[in-house]
Structure formats: structure tokens, C-alpha cells
Amino acid sequence: APRAPATVADRAGGRRATPADLRRFAAEGGRTTYRFDVRTPEEYAAGHLPGFRHCAGGQLVQETDHAAPVRGARIVLADDDGVRANMTASWLAQMGWEAWVLDGASAQDFTETGEPARAYPALPAPVAGVPPATLAQWLREDAAATAVLDFTASAGYVQRHIPGAWWLLRSQLPQALAAVPRARRYVLTCGTSLLARYAAQAVAQATGAPVFALDGGTQAWAAAGLPLEHGETRLASPRIDRYRRPYEGTDAPRSAMQAYLDWEFGLVEQLRRDGTHGFRVV
Incomplete structure (x- = not known):
């Protein structure tokens, strides 16, 4: 595998995982471990490591809270070229995540196709x-x-x-x-x-x-071809389940977009002033 991406990941605080580490992580009942294949959807569909879910590296970094909602969880990344997993790990590590890159996997290990079965908590009562x-x-x-x-x-x-x-x-x-x-x-x-x-x-x-x-x-x-309605017809709760980014849609006011850009350009300085965030820049 190319050494430069691995060096970047190591410098950022990424960790190295082996197949034995994966088995150890799976046996830990008190800790959440996410396993992501950061290759393309086509590569993932053709064959992936058992138990790994697909999530492109850039998407994982941009919407980590969607893919890995348990804060403080362990994230293990895999690819087949030694580049994408390492670079993604470098970004996640700088964001404060415990990011691991799986080393030692060969092409023969990418044996699973389709989405892994999901495990869900038991229902409180039959429905x-x-x-x-x-x-x-x-x-x-x-x-x-x-x-x-x-x-x-x-x-x-x-x-x-x-x-x-x-x-x-x-x-x-x-x-x-x-x-x-x-x-x-x-x-x-x-x-x-x-x-x-x-x-x-x-x-x-x-x-x-x-x-x-x-x-x-x-x-x-x-x-079943049954009728459907559209729009905010009956809201019993306020629509606060998802943050709407200022750049979504075409009706965002100019002031909101400018405020977003000001916030983004000032992030590094904000991180410097806040000592509790876990982010760091290498």
C-alpha cells in the first residue's frame, strides 16, 4: 500500500487495526464500533469485507453524525488501495474521532455482497x-x-x-x-x-x-397504489428533527448564506478559542 497516505493518517492520530482487532472489537459489548468501506458504491457492491457498510470517505466526514450517531464510538475504515481509508482516517482523527484503518486485508477477504444484516433493539412490547x-x-x-x-x-x-x-x-x-x-x-x-x-x-x-x-x-x-398527500398538512410537532443548511434549496436569504460563509471561514479561529471540542489541525 502507498506509504504517504498512511503517514498522513498516523500523523493525524489514526490507528492501525488488524483482523484480530476486529474480532476483539466485536466481542466488546459495551462499546460501539462502526465499520465502513470507503470505496465507491460499485466497488462495494462487487464485494466487501463481512460486516462493513458502505460510506464514501468525503460523505462520512461531512455527515459523520448521520453515519455514526453514537458520539465517542470507534470507527474502522477499509479500502483496497491503502489511500482512501487512510485519508478519511486522517480527517476523522482531526475531528476528535477514534479512527482505525484496517491493514492486512487481501482481495480474497472481500467476499460479502449486499448490505449486512442490521441488528435492532428488542421492541418494548409486541405490536x-x-x-x-x-x-x-x-x-x-x-x-x-x-x-x-x-x-x-x-x-x-x-x-x-x-x-x-x-x-x-x-x-x-x-x-x-x-x-x-x-x-x-x-x-x-x-x-x-x-x-x-x-x-x-x-x-x-x-x-x-x-x-x-x-x-x-x-x-x-x-x-399498493393508495392515495398520498404532500406538504405540511398536519404537523403535531415542530419540524426540528433536522438542521437545514443555509445553502439548501433556492429560497435561502442572502444574509443567511453570508452568515454561513463567515462562520465557515472563521472555524479555525473558533477552534483555537474553544478548548473542549476535540478538533485539531495537523
Whole structure:
């Protein structure tokens, strides 16, 4: 492998991992370890190391909180050329992350295809499912009797949602439910209903009514050819689930864009004044 990228990573504080280290990390139940393949999507699809997920290095650095939301977790990076993983590790290490580069992997080790199976926490309690066709029938017969609660990201809700569905934040469930008219039953959804199922017990306790999860979520509803709504039609929570960057969209005011540029140009000086951030420049 080229030595220059490895030297850069080492100077920035990146660490070296072996296959034995990977096995040791996997055995640690009290520490989160993220494993990322930083090659192109095409290279990843053709074959990757078992248990590694794809995330391009630049994207990982720009949106680390999306790919690795557990702060202080360990990040292990892999590629097949000794360049991309090392350079990504150098950037992450300067951002305060414990970044490791996997050394010693050969082409024969890139045996897995497809996305690795995801492990999810156990549900607090079993949740009954309801097919999209049944929900559609309930809404046709008496729309006021069934409240549809959508726990997807607010941007996804605005893009498309089940007619009459309310968008809400799980973290603000009591306040959000107070804004939703009482119903005889509640049906929870999100993109696939995976996240929605984790809110079912809390909704049942707060309302005292039967709670269901939509089988397959809003994706299955749309795939069945059922009608959809668009826009901010029913917001039971404020749209604070995602920070909107000043340069997103075409309606950002000039002042917001200028403020963003001033902030970005002044970052190094801000880091110099703040001794708690964990960032450092090599």
C-alpha cells in the first residue's frame, strides 16, 4: 500500500487495526464500533469485507453524525488501495474521532455482497400489524375513528404521506398527541414502520386505545397504489428533527448564506478559542 497516505493518517492520530482487532472489537459489548468501506458504491457492491457498510470517505466526514450517531464510538475504515481509508482516517482523527484503518486485508477477504444484516433493539412490547388495504378501509368507513401517526423524518412526510396522517416527533410524544384529535384506534407508520413500532407502547399508554403498526409502512401503502398527500398538512410537532443548511434549496436569504460563509471561514479561529471540542489541525 502507498506509504504517504498512511503517514498522513498516523500523523493525524489514526490507528492501525488488524483482523484480530476486529474480532476483539466485536466481542466488546459495551462499546460501539462502526465499520465502513470507503470505496465507491460499485466497488462495494462487487464485494466487501463481512460486516462493513458502505460510506464514501468525503460523505462520512461531512455527515459523520448521520453515519455514526453514537458520539465517542470507534470507527474502522477499509479500502483496497491503502489511500482512501487512510485519508478519511486522517480527517476523522482531526475531528476528535477514534479512527482505525484496517491493514492486512487481501482481495480474497472481500467476499460479502449486499448490505449486512442490521441488528435492532428488542421492541418494548409486541405490536399488532395492519395491512394497507385494511387501513384504507377503516379510513373510508370512518376517518375520525382512526388516527394515523407518521414518525418518519419531516422531509419524508412533506414529500409524501397517507392522507390525514399527522407528523410527530417521538421525543415530544405527549405534546404531539395533545394536538391530535382523539380516536378509537391509532395506526403508526414511517417509511417501513420499523421506527414507528418502537413508539407503539408509549402511544397505547398515553391514549388507552388500541395501537397498530402499518405493515410495510408508507412505502407499502404507496406500492399498493393508495392515495398520498404532500406538504405540511398536519404537523403535531415542530419540524426540528433536522438542521437545514443555509445553502439548501433556492429560497435561502442572502444574509443567511453570508452568515454561513463567515462562520465557515472563521472555524479555525473558533477552534483555537474553544478548548473542549476535540478538533485539531495537523
